[in-house]
Amino acid sequence: MTIPSTPAVKTPGEHPVLSAVRQLAPKVASRSEEIETARRLPADLARELAEAGLFRMVIPETYGGFELHPALVVEAVEEISRADGSTGWCVMIGALTAMCSAWLPEPAARAIYGAPDVIxxxxxxxxxxxxxxxxxxxxxxxxxxxxxxxxxxxxxxxxxxxxxxxxxxxxxxxxxxxxxxxxxxxxxxxxxxxxxxxxxxxxxxxxxxxxxxxxxxxxSLVVERPRVDRPLYGLPAFGLLGLGLPAVGLGIARRAIDELTALAPQKKIMPLGRHAIATRPAVQEAVAEAEATLRAARAFLMETVNTTYEAATRREVTLRHRAELRLAYTHAMKSSARVVDRMYEMAGGAAVYRASPLQRCLRDIHVATQHAMVSQPTLELIGSVLLGQEANTVML
CATH class of the missing domain: 2.40.110.10 (Butyryl-CoA Dehydrogenase, subunit A, domain 2)
Structure with a gap:
């Protein structure tokens, strides 16, 4: 177990949702095997996540939501995904589906999203x-x-x-x-x-x-404007809907680095078993590259999220913003998969056992990459925009 067993210290100005995520992460991590076996998120854990506000992150403040800056949404989903990929995925789906509240007529939005624990x-x-x-x-x-x-x-x-x-x-x-x-x-x-x-x-x-x-x-996310006129909902509709996808990938990849870092000083190089694999140059290089790859992908993601949000506050989101935002999503997911693959490979035979979180990271990330919003064809569409070619950009 490499998830901290005690809550991280709250930083000045940290949003309560992020504080709640850090407190919940060790508990979520400890239940990973239970979640995996049940093939669903346990109802009591879902309720606890709801009570912590994780499904209200993008609901408008006027309806009792948090209406968080999108970068904070990324951080929250990333942190819970680091604890358990399946839980992070469920939080991502529930939290971002709730953006519908900003598009619905007010009576319907209040009827559906008014309850503080609704998912x-x-x-x-x-x-x-x-x-x-x-x-x-x-x-x-x-x-x-x-x-x-x-x-x-x-x-x-x-x-x-x-x-x-x-x-x-x-x-x-x-x-x-x-x-x-x-x-x-x-x-x-x-x-x-x-x-x-x-x-x-x-x-x-x-x-x-x-x-x-x-x-x-x-x-309609395609032809209708949101009824709540706030910067968060000025983001591209499908960009907002897909905001949590790269965060899930980044969280899973960070967990993979955590796991190999914890394993490397303990696992011995075979057949003689005299030295830990942490002494192998190949492992050292892999960890260094993984760290750089993940942090670079995260930096690109945060840069584009912040830039697009700033453009939304000015009502100046362009097609270029939309394309770059989705590029950052796809790049983050693909980079996360490369990181997980490398960490799994460096762990050797120890990673194949069900007791190893690395095998779960490997399986989880390669299901996440199959989502249509971060799959290979998105790069073709984005590339056509960057090259100034005609393309159907409705889904950007």
């Missing part, structure tokens, strides 16, 4: 179908990767809007898509999450069948 989740990808009817939509759909849904009171689902059985088009070749919110009572959860990594996220399928959703419980 929301879901899937924004338009895998459902919503037939336009009087007062709202009749929705049927099934969504994969509904992380943390077992502890949610409300779940979001992305849909294609239908009219008379055909997709309603916003322009030629482009159907209208929206995000709808369902109370948990309207949703069937399917236990399909038998995955290689992030095993404790409970990311099974969610399904609704012919459910009515009133229009006030729908929003």
């Amino acid at each position: 929301t989740g879901g899937v924004a990808a338009p895998q459902g179908r919503a037939e336009l009817v009087e007062g709202g939509y009749r929705v049927t759909g099934r969504w994969s990767w509904a992380s943390g849904s077992q502890n949610c009171r409300w779940l979001t689902g992305g849909v294609v809007v239908m009219k008379d059985g055909a997709p309603r088009m916003v322009r030629e070749g482009v159907p209208e898509t929206r995000v709808l919110l369902f109370p948990i009572e309207d949703v069937t959860l399917h236990d399909t999450w038998h995955a290689a990594g992030l095993c404790g996220t409970g990311s099974g399928d969610m399904e609704v069948r012919d459910v009515f959703v009133p229009a006030e419980r729908s929003l």
Whole structure:
């Protein structure tokens, strides 16, 4: 165990949410095996995280949220992910899904997000179908990767809007898509999450069948402006939604460095076993490179997050800002994976056992890298923007 067993000293001006994360981290780390085996976040731990405010980080202050600076959101998700990747992933999903509160009409936002312990989740990808009817939509759909849904009171689902059985088009070749919110009572959860990594996220399928959703419980991150006019919601919508992804990667990678650093003075070089692997030049070089790689990726991430937020306060977010922000996300995740791979390799046979957190880091990071918002195709899209080429930039 390399997570500190006592809370870190609170720094002057540190936000209470960050203080709570540092206090909770040792407890979360101690329950990693339980979380992994259960294949979901335990309900009591989810409640404790909610009570600490981790799912209210991006809810507007006017609705009782914290409306944190995005760099603080990154720090909080990174720290909890360092303790346990699955827990960090669930916090990321719940915290950032709550951005919907700034897009919903005020009565709906207060009804859903007014409770201080509410947890929301879901899937924004338009895998459902919503037939336009009087007062709202009749929705049927099934969504994969509904992380943390077992502890949610409300779940979001992305849909294609239908009219008379055909997709309603916003322009030629482009159907209208929206995000709808369902109370948990309207949703069937399917236990399909038998995955290689992030095993404790409970990311099974969610399904609704012919459910009515009133229009006030729908929003569009593509064509609608947020109803709460504050700098945080001036960030690119999908940039805000994906803010926690690189933070999860950075946290997992930091844990991998922690684990190898703790192991290296203890594990002996075989076959003679006279010296610790910490004396091997290859291990020394790997740790040095890993430290530089991780901190450089984190610095780039924080630079772009801060720059984009400053532009949002001036209402001057450009396509270049959007592209660079997403580049920082993808770069951080890919850099984190390289760090974890190297630390796992240097640990040798000791890392393959279930008792080693390094094997969990390896599995978790390589599931996290598969998320569409930080996958290889994002670099192609970003590169086209940086080169001044035409591209579909709606999802940036």
